[in-house]
Amino acid sequence: MRLHKLMHTPVLTLILCFVVTVGSHAQGKRFLLALSKADHTLAIVDPTTLKVLGRVPVGIDPHEVVASSDGKVAYIAIYGGGTLHEINVIDIVNKKALPTIDTRPLFGPHDVTYVQDKLWFTAEGSKAVARYDPATKKLDWAMGTGQDRTHMLHVTADARKIYTTNMSSGTVSILSDTVIQPSPNAPPTAKPRTDWFQKVIPASIGAEGFDVLPDGSKLWTAASSDGSITVVNLKTKSQEAKIDAKALGANRLKFTPDGKYAFVSSLSTGDLYIIEVSGQKLTKKLNLGRGAAGILMDPDGSRAFVACSADNYIAIVDLKTFEVTSKLDVGGIPDGMAWSLMK
Numbered sequence: 001m002r003l004h005k006l007m008h009t010p011v012l013t014l015i016l017c018f019v020v021t022v023g024s025h026a027q028g029k030r031f032l033l034a035l036s037k038a039d040h041t042l043a044i045v046d047p048t049t050l051k052v053l054g055r056v057p058v059g060i061d062p063h064e065v066v067a068s069s070d071g072k073v074a075y076i077a078i079y080g081g082g083t084l085h086e087i088n089v090i091d092i093v094n095k096k097a098l099p100t101i102d103t104r105p106l107f108g109p110h111d112v113t114y115v116q117d118k119l120w121f122t123a124e125g126s127k128a129v130a131r132y133d134p135a136t137k138k139l140d141w142a143m144g145t146g147q148d149r150t151h152m153l154h155v156t157a158d159a160r161k162i163y164t165t166n167m168s169s170g171t172v173s174i175l176s177d178t179v180i181q182p183s184p185n186a187p188p189t190a191k192p193r194t195d196w197f198q199k200v201i202p203a204s205i206g207a208e209g210f211d212v213l214p215d216g217s218k219l220w221t222a223a224s225s226d227g228s229i230t231v232v233n234l235k236t237k238s239q240e241a242k243i244d245a246k247a248l249g250a251n252r253l254k255f256t257p258d259g260k261y262a263f264v265s266s267l268s269t270g271d272l273y274i275i276e277v278s279g280q281k282l283t284k285k286l287n288l289g290r291g292a293a294g295i296l297m298d299p300d301g302s303r304a305f306v307a308c309s310a311d312n313y314i315a316i317v318d319l320k321t322f323e324v325t326s327k328l329d330v331g332g333i334p335d336g337m338a339w340s341l342m343k
Contacts, residue, residue, distance in 0.1 A: 031092065031340040032296075032305070033074055034314060035062045036331025042074060042090055043330035044340075047298070050316075050328050054095040058088045066112045066119070067092065067340035068134070074340065075101075075112050075119050082108030082125030082149070087132070092340055106130050106142060111153040111164075120155045122164055129153065129162055129175065143196050145173045154212050154219075163212065163234075165221050170205035172221055172230070173198055174237050199237045203230035209252035209295075213277070214259040222250035222264045229253070229264070229275070243280050247273045254295040254304070256319055263304055263317075265292035272306055272315075274322055284322045288315045296337035307334040 031053070032045040041055040042065065059078035067074050074090040087101040087109050101119075103109050108125030119132040123142075127150050130142035147166030150173070154163040162175040176197050182190035204223035207230060212219050218240065219232040227250055229243040249268025255261070261283065264273040270289040275282055291310030298304065303325070304317045314328040314337070 029071075029342040031071070031342075033065050033067060033092075033338045033340055034305075034307070034328075034330040034334055035065055035076065035336040036334055037062060037309070038312075038332025041331050042076060042088075044092060044095060045328070045330065050326065052330060055331070056090050056095050056097060058090070058097075059084070059086055059100075062088070062336065064111045064336040065338045066114045067338055068114055069117060069343070071340040071342040073098070073134075074338070075114070076336075077109040077112050077121060079108060079110050079124070082110075084108065087112065087119070087121065093342075101132060101137075103130070103132075103139070106139070110151055113153055113155050115155040115157065116159040118159070120153060120162070122150050122153045124149050124151055129164055143175060143198075145175075145198065145200075147171055147173060147200065151208055152210055154210070156216070161234075163210070163219055165203070165207045165210050167206055167208050170203050170207050170223065170225075172201045172203050172207065172210070172219065172232055174201065174232075174234070201230075201232055201237065201239055203232075203239070204228050204242075206250070209250060209254075209264070211253050211255045211262070213255060214257065220253055220255075220262055222247055222253045224248070224250050224267070229262070231280075241280070243275070245273060245275060245282065247271070251293045252295045254297055256304070257297055257299055257301045261319075263295050263297075263306070265295055265306055267291045267293055267309070270308065270310065272317070286317070286322065286324065288324065289313075294335045294337050296339070299339070305337055307337065309333045309335055 032047045034043045044054045063079040076088040078086040085104045089098040106123035106126045109121045112121045128144045133140045148168035160177045206224035207221045210221035227246045227248040231241040233240040247264045249266040251267040252265045262275045272286040274284040289308040289311035293309045294307040296305040306315045316326045
């Protein structure tokens with residue numbers, strides 16, 4: 001019996017190690033999600049091989065996409081220039097559509113993000129930001145901005161602050177969830193309550209793409225009208241600087257994971273502007289084609305994916321050399337991209 005155990009122990013150990021290893025890789029599987037506006041599809045891509053693993057049909061005008069916290073579900077805003085009212089839901093594992101979210105009475109969902117197990121989105125046609133609870137399948141919160149074309153979105157990890165750009169108004173909105181203490185004259189039974197407040201900060205007309213530095217201190221937004229970048233101090237909630245980046249037609253702005261550089265894409269020229277954050281100066285300008293749009297950074301700091309919508313490919317840029325290393329075909333007019341991390 002003792003000899004039998006000794007002979008089988010290594011085999012059992014090997015099997016257990018194999019199971020644990022396979023399980024770990026399965027739990028940490030990563031996918032690149034990319035939208036095609038022309039084909040009306042969501043492409044699910046292996047980011048290592050750059051092979052398209054599947055395509056799932058979506059609505060007629062998909063713009064931005066985000067994955068749930070567990071990486072198993074994708075949410076796609078169906079925009080329609082502010083007139084539509086759908087967010088598509090996709091089962092990433094089985095590569096199939098799930099029941100669509102009807103955002104009415106809010107119209108024009110454009111940007112989406114997933115924070116604190118809730119789906120947050122801009123409703124451009126209704127000048128608002130809203131929240132959807134996948135657990136109850138209901139819209140459970142909304143707030144108007146009073147600004148024209150409330151477009152892109154960032155929600156802090158604690159869901160207490162929301163940043164959004166308002167394109168036609170040329171402003172940035174900071175929405176803050178604030179705890180209000182009872183007044184000194186309030187009844188003894190009065191309790192603290194929460195309310196949302198908005199601070200509107202001027203930028204430039206066409207302020208659209210923006211990002212928040214990794215340390216949460218500042219927000220940069222680029223404007224298509226004059227190619228400028230407005231720097232917002234998020235502590236003081238005020239405009240700190242305006243950079244004359246000359247990025248006419250600016251569409252998206254994203255920081256590298258280390259916060260050292262900002263990438264700005266131009267939809268009108270196809271140029272990618274790489275700007276040093278500390279010196280606020282242009283480091284390099286790459287022409288990627290006829291029109292550059294969505295930008296997605298690889299969290300490991302190795303590369304950036306830039307959707308060249310007019311040329312029907314995604315350019316992959318090395319973050320060390322700032323050169324294009326390859327191109328990815330996910331369908332016609334690629335734009336919105338996101339990461340899915342299976343947990």
